[in-house]
Amino acid sequence: MSVGASHEWGRRALEFVDAVGRLSAPDLIEKFEAQIAAAGFHAYIMAGLPAIGSSLTDLTIANGWPEAWFEIYEKENFCQVDPVPRHGCSTVQPFEWSEAVYDRDKEPQAHQVMTWAAEFGLKRGYCIPLHYDDGGAMISMAGSDPELDPVSKSALQLISIYAHNRIRALNRPKVPRRGPLTPREREILKWAAEGKTSWEISVILDLSERTVKFHLIEASRKLNAVNRTAAVAKALAWGLIKL
Missing domain, CATH: 3.30.450.80 (Transcription factor LuxR-like, autoinducer-binding domain)
Structure with a gap:
């Protein structure tokens, strides 16, 4: 050349x-x-x-x-x-x-x-x-x-x-701007990612099952997810939680 x-x-x-x-x-x-x-x-x-x-x-x-x-x-x-x-x-x-x-x-x-x-x-x-x-x-x-x-x-x-x-x-998917997940929401999503039910998470974290479900609904709303499974998937994909 x-x-x-x-x-x-x-x-x-x-x-x-x-x-x-x-x-x-x-x-x-x-x-x-x-x-x-x-x-x-x-x-x-x-x-x-x-x-x-x-x-x-x-x-x-x-x-x-x-x-x-x-x-x-x-x-x-x-x-x-x-x-x-x-x-x-x-x-x-x-x-x-x-x-x-x-x-x-x-x-x-x-x-x-x-x-x-x-x-x-x-x-x-x-x-x-x-x-x-x-x-x-x-x-x-x-x-x-x-x-x-x-x-x-x-x-x-x-x-x-x-x-x-x-x-x-x-x-790369962009994290929505509705506001970051709270530490509690991340914690609950992490347990959900490991296959725990709302009741099992409530026992692990010493919370009421109703409170756990509330946090899951809020996390799903912030992540534009249709349900907890989708919320977990998005949180993992975006690095918001880790297994």
């Missing part, structure tokens, strides 16, 4: 990082797609790392795969045999798809994934794994003959991380 091209990728990455915090989700996706297209990538996906029983649809936060390929991938449950996300679970370093090794004889399904992907023009790919305290994710992009020199890969890594984190933040 020439010095000029190297500087161009550096400029692209810095401009993207500078702009990303001001972009809405649609504008961010459009800008991200333009950046990876400049390197020869015409398809991508941002998704959580696979777990047993998970589907790609459930894990995906941004989908730029060919629609037909995504449908096949889900129908055949390729998420469980694809060597690329499997390798992403075991490394913190970005890697090319070719580095996700597998045994063609012992893992015919893994080979089928890569063969079918190539038929959709996804012949060479680059994957950036991300690992958080609460799980992991990956940004995987592909094309027929993308630019995979060290400079462009470093720039794409930076761009992808910022894009993913911004989308993740935009998708």
Whole structure:
């Protein structure tokens, strides 16, 4: 790569990082797609790392795969045999798809994934794994003959991380502004999350059952939850209580 091209990728990455915090989700996706297209990538996906029983649809936060390929991938449950996300679970370093090794004889399904992907023009790919305290994710992009020199890969890594984190933040549920839960409401919701009934919670906390139910109703109202089960789910998702 020439010095000029190297500087161009550096400029692209810095401009993207500078702009990303001001972009809405649609504008961010459009800008991200333009950046990876400049390197020869015409398809991508941002998704959580696979777990047993998970589907790609459930894990995906941004989908730029060919629609037909995504449908096949889900129908055949390729998420469980694809060597690329499997390798992403075991490394913190970005890697090319070719580095996700597998045994063609012992893992015919893994080979089928890569063969079918190539038929959709996804012949060479680059994957950036991300690992958080609460799980992991990956940004995987592909094309027929993308630019995979060290400079462009470093720039794409930076761009992808910022894009993913911004989308993740935009998708995160916002805590309602009706007012914070009181310590007592949090305490009662925590016991409810552990499966305790209103009567059992009243015994544990030395309160009347009527008082416990009142606090559960108030917590549900503040969380815009239709019932105590929904209130518990929202409180856990928003980090208001922990098990």
